[in-house]
Amino acid sequence: MRSQAFVENQSRTKRGLSSHITDEEKLWKKLWSIKAPGKMKITLWRFAHDCLPSGTQLRQRNIPVASDACLFCNREESSEHTLMFCPYAAEVWRAVKSAFPLHLRRKDFSTTKSWVLDFLARSCERELVTMAVTVWHLWEARNGVRNEEKRRHPNSLAEQIKVYIELILLHLLKNPTVQRRESSSTSHWSPPPTGTAVVNSDAALFSSSSRMGVGVVIRDHTGSFLAACSKLLDEVTSPEIAEALAIRSAISLARDEGLNDFILVSDCLSVIQRIQSPVRDRSMVGVVVEDIKILAASLSSVTFRHVSRHCNNSAHAMARRAELSGSCFFHGVAPKCIRDKLCIDYI
Ligand SMILES: [Zn+2]
Numbered sequence: 001m002r003s004q005a006f007v008e009n010q011s012r013t014k015r016g017l018s019s020h021i022t023d024e025e026k027l028w029k030k031l032w033s034i035k036a037p038g039k040m041k042i043t044l045w046r047f048a049h050d051c052l053p054s055g056t057q058l059r060q061r062n063i064p065v066a067s068d069a070c071l072f073c074n075r076e077e078s079s080e081h082t083l084m085f086c087p088y089a090a091e092v093w094r095a096v097k098s099a100f101p102l103h104l105r106r107k108d109f110s111t112t113k114s115w116v117l118d119f120l121a122r123s124c125e126r127e128l129v130t131m132a133v134t135v136w137h138l139w140e141a142r143n144g145v146r147n148e149e150k151r152r153h154p155n156s157l158a159e160q161i162k163v164y165i166e167l168i169l170l171h172l173l174k175n176p177t178v179q180r181r182e183s184s185s186t187s188h189w190s191p192p193p194t195g196t197a198v199v200n201s202d203a204a205l206f207s208s209s210s211r212m213g214v215g216v217v218i219r220d221h222t223g224s225f226l227a228a229c230s231k232l233l234d235e236v237t238s239p240e241i242a243e244a245l246a247i248r249s250a251i252s253l254a255r256d257e258g259l260n261d262f263i264l265v266s267d268c269l270s271v272i273q274r275i276q277s278p279v280r281d282r283s284m285v286g287v288v289v290e291d292i293k294i295l296a297a298s299l300s301s302v303t304f305r306h307v308s309r310h311c312n313n314s315a316h317a318m319a320r321r322a323e324l325s326g327s328c329f330f331h332g333v334a335p336k337c338i339r340d341k342l343c344i345d346y347i
Contacts, residue, residue, distance in 0.1 A: 095158030201250035215318030
């Protein structure tokens, strides 16, 4: 089969494993360079990593939903079903392909990742745009039906998709100014390099008790959950010190998990700036910041990144959790309170 053959060819390459990784990384770069809005590329990337919250995914993660079956056809709702195999998706694809031909090769499907990598390897820019735009619209249509919006006729959805693709092909590909603006607006997010991890940290102050909660969530570069913790600390009332303590705990946990190379994410800009500053910090929070710098220097690579609060939901939930549940640690299986947040956290 084509997809399997692709993966096997990659792993049998005479140049060995390192070139296999390099070839795969080139394909992910190809995905991120598709001339489509970032949200569409992210949906395609999440499809490839099978982390779209489909009915099957939600059931596997024990997240209760009214129905985990496909709302178009009542079959099992995996992400590949929604985006490729569902009769509704097939109708949409048929109409889109009449204007923008491409080969889906559905019969060669084995896993979402091998299928997307194979598609990336064999497709031209126009086909890649068609894929990213159609996948996103199909997923949005599915979400709309889940949210009890009126189900759209597949031809109507396909018309909207075709207009969108035409717009991109006419303007984005021919207009470098618009293209640059598009790429800069989406550059705020990209997946971490293969082999690295993402460590989210957050703090929550519980003013009634002068206590604080620390929340840490660690995932690998594909977004898969590795570990998390909640910690309850006494006698902390300054938000900035609380955030710095959360970052220190996050680095310690990552180190204890055997991680040496990771991106530390916090939604507290002032603490991230203090950590990144070469100047010795003499503020109240400075003692903790100096600790953080020493800890980070003892590891091979720690990159500090600030994100907005809504990109840090899972760590925030873990910090809040400490007020009720005290200190606890999770390894391998994510606690229920963050399962629905793990995927959306990234965007
Ligand atoms: Zn279906």
